[in-house]
Amino acid sequence: MYDLLIKGGTVIDPSQSLNGPNDLAVQDGLIARIAPGIASEEATRVVDVRGKMVVPGLIDLHTHVYDGVNGNGVEADLGGVRSGVTTMVDAGSAGCDTFGGFPRHIIPDNATEIICFLHICRTGLATTPDIFSPSSIDLDKTIQVASENRHIIAGIKARMVSPALEIMGMEMPRLAKRAATEAGIKLMVHIGDTEKRYDPNVIRQLLPILEQGDIVTHLFTANPGGVLDGEGKVVPEAMEAKDRGVWLDTAHGRMNFSFDVGERVVDQGLVPHCISTDLTLPGRARTVHSMTEMMTRFLTMGFTLEQVITMSTLNPAMAVGVDDRLGTLAVGRQADISVLDMEEGDWVLYDVVGGTRRTDKAVVPVLTVKKGEVFEAGWGPRPWGWEPDTA
Ligand SMILES: [Zn+2]
Structure with a gap:
């Protein structure tokens, strides 16, 4: 007997080129079988998902979940x-x-799996601004903490913002890269100066520091220091970075997503790998709303459903280096599954600079399976639930 049978849905798993009707059986927290027409009698629990999409568990590559410690942290679940x-x-x-609070309090308190990037600023995002002096960075201790927590820390995070850049210049991202290299992990860099003060050409000095496997986040930012130059052209260093295997993420957040910038970037051939929210408590209420709404926004920008699912499952798994375990529904892998619905309506989507797009399709969550355990979707981030704003 299987523990769980997800029956009657359309299984879309780009990692196995699957897109069609299939049932999915789970046993002992692992994917046990994918086949059409698995009998209900073969499972202890059957969940009927007719008319729904069944995809690998979504991975949100950029969030803030230090709930109860940082003021903006969202409860991970x-x-x-x-x-x-x-x-x-x-x-x-x-x-x-x-x-220390992540392994002690946050990770054990949530069913959602949490993988951390350690801020090069010793106090992370507990205070604003994060880096306000060279003493905001303790390189040795950063390397030590990262090395001691390799099972939950995938990389070092640096933010190309003022006043850090005004105080330290390129020394700041270079120290972050050094910490990442010495700890044997990745570097994730936030681009776009949210204070709008620093030299926008800093992107051309930053990108050559990044190696294969490192991550650029906020690819569609309209703030100075994004990948478009003064004429709206993608800087050559961005294409070079992609060509040598740097991951491109689009984290939306409260200040770093523009439909117009995104379309210009994509039209010039710089196609991002990953979709993520940059979820915070205020961002969830006002600008980001949800990971599924991010998927809706990318559908509206012209990405196909399969691309959008790849950018929310397989690609972020590879970007974090956990694709041996997550991002796929392959038999034998951890049973992380998302059941989603595609609703039809007439909605309007907003970016953070006043841009809008109309849409007649919206992705909404139905249920989630984490290591074989089933969670129903909660009430959505808006007063009426998950759907975007009415047009
Ligand atoms: Zn962020």
Whole structure:
């Protein structure tokens, strides 16, 4: 007997080129079988998902879940298993002086899996601004904490913002890269100066520092320091970075997503690998809303459903280096599954600079399976639930 049977849905798993009717059986927290017409009698529990999409558990590559420590932190399960997401990557909420709460309190308190990037600023994002002096960075302790927590820390995070850049210049991302190299992990860099003060050409000095496997986040930012130059052209260093295997993520957040910038970037051939939210408590209420709404926005921008699912499952798994375990529904892998619905209506989507797009399709979460355990989607981030704003 299987523990769980997800029956009657359309299984879309780009990692196995699957897109069609299939049933999915789970046993002992692992994917046990994918086949059409698995009999209900073969499972202890059957969940009927006719008319729904069954995809690998969504991975949100950029979130902030230091709930109860940082003021903006979201409770992970709220943006995670209750929102169709099985794994959240925390992008630098904690630094070396404040990281201890993640393994002690946050990770054991949530069913959603949490993978951390350690901020190069010793106090992470506990205070604003994060880096306000060279003493905001403790390189040795950062390397030590990262090395001691390799099972939950995938990389080092740096933010190309003022005043850090005004105080330290390129020394700041170089120290972050050094910490990542010495700890044997990745570097994730936030681009786009949210204070709008620093030299926009800094992107051309930053990108050559990044190696294969490192991650650029906020690819569609309209803030100075994004990948478009003054004429709206993608800087050559961005294409070179992609060509040598740097991952491109689009984290939306409260300040770093423009439909117009995104379309210009994509039209010039720089296609991002990953979709993520940059979820915070205020961002969830006002700008980001949910991972599934991010997927809706990319559908509206012209990405295909299969591309959007790849960008929310397989690609972020590879970007974090957990694709041996997550991002796929292959038999024998961890049973992380998202069941989603595609609703039809007439809605309008907003970016963070006043841009809008109309849409007649919206992705919404139905339920999530994490290591074989089933979680129903919670109430959505808006007063009426998950759907976008009415047009
Ligand atoms: Zn962020």
